[in-house]
Amino acid sequence: MWKSCPYCRDYSFDEQALLNLTYFKDQPCKSCGKLVRNDGLRQLLLLPAILAGLLSGAVILFIIPPWLTPIGWLLLVIFGFVPLLLLPKPIKADGRVLALFDPDPKNDKAIMVEGWESEQLDLIIAGFIAKEDSTAPHYTIEIDQQREDCYLLTFPDDIHPAIFAALIHYLQYPVEFRVPDSAINIVGRTTLNGAFDALPEELIGERAYLYLPEDDQDFDIVYLQTESGANLSCSLTDRVWRAEVTDRVSLAAKKVMTNP
Ligand SMILES: [Zn+2]
Numbered sequence: 001m002w003k004s005c006p007y008c009r010d011y012s013f014d015e016q017a018l019l020n021l022t023y024f025k026d027q028p029c030k031s032c033g034k035l036v037r038n039d040g041l042r043q044l045l046l047l048p049a050i051l052a053g054l055l056s057g058a059v060i061l062f063i064i065p066p067w068l069t070p071i072g073w074l075l076l077v078i079f080g081f082v083p084l085l086l087l088p089k090p091i092k093a094d095g096r097v098l099a100l101f102d103p104d105p106k107n108d109k110a111i112m113v114e115g116w117e118s119e120q121l122d123l124i125i126a127g128f129i130a131k132e133d134s135t136a137p138h139y140t141i142e143i144d145q146q147r148e149d150c151y152l153l154t155f156p157d158d159i160h161p162a163i164f165a166a167l168i169h170y171l172q173y174p175v176e177f178r179v180p181d182s183a184i185n186i187v188g189r190t191t192l193n194g195a196f197d198a199l200p201e202e203l204i205g206e207r208a209y210l211y212l213p214e215d216d217q218d219f220d221i222v223y224l225q226t227e228s229g230a231n232l233s234c235s236l237t238d239r240v241w242r243a244e245v246t247d248r249v250s251l252a253a254k255k256v257m258t259n260p
Pocket of ligand 1: 005006007008009010012029030031032033034
């Protein structure tokens with residue numbers, strides 16, 4: 001029942017992923033992380049297919065002898081459910097347009113990376129650059145070692161805020177390595193500007209820290225806390241910043257924020 005990803009051809013879409021697949025929201029492939037959505041025509045056909053399935057089930061229920069009724073009901077449920085798995089088909093999501101961005105060579109964006117070894121970090125960054133969509137404005141990444149397994153990344157040509165957030169996320173959850181989350185600590189800092197999509201205007205010009213939420217269940221979200229204490233989060237799927245009531249800073253991240 002699994003379907004393959006249009007990018008990496010892995011059969012990464014199980015029943016759960018297919019049920020969640022819609023035309024209206026992009027979701028990442030579990031293998032390569034690239035964004036896919038449901039085929040539009042198939043989305044359109046879904047409801048008629050379910051109705052046709054239920055109708056066929058009802059007809060069968062009507063014509064079979066009474067002692068087969070339980071099986072008739074079972075068929076009706078199956079006929080109604082099967083289109084949900086058979087019809088959806090992951091296709092490439094059109095690249096979302098990034099918010100307008102004016103690169104600033106004097107930018108103060110930086111990412112503190114704790115826990116990866118030097119060779120691992122090189123591999124992860126190469127993997128990220130290869131994966132990141134080609135519509136992103138050009139950027140370069142400078143790596144400075146602070147102490148053992150602790151590095152500071154800076155961006156001499158600046159980096160688009162959406163790519164910046166995606167990189168912070170990727171450094172925590174690279175496809176290249178699987179390690180316990182607690183071993184890796186990633187914190188970004190920057191001064192906020194208008195290229196942070198949907199950021200409230202009063203926060204522009206404030207300094208902020210970006211981090212992965214503690215007890216992360218989404219694996220798709222980056223959090224941000226400004227110096228005035230405002231909390232926001234951004235889903236990598238739509239790259240829009242939304243207000244959050246509370247922060248979700250981990251102890252390890254807090255250490256970096258209070259002692260940069
Ligand atoms: Zn894939």
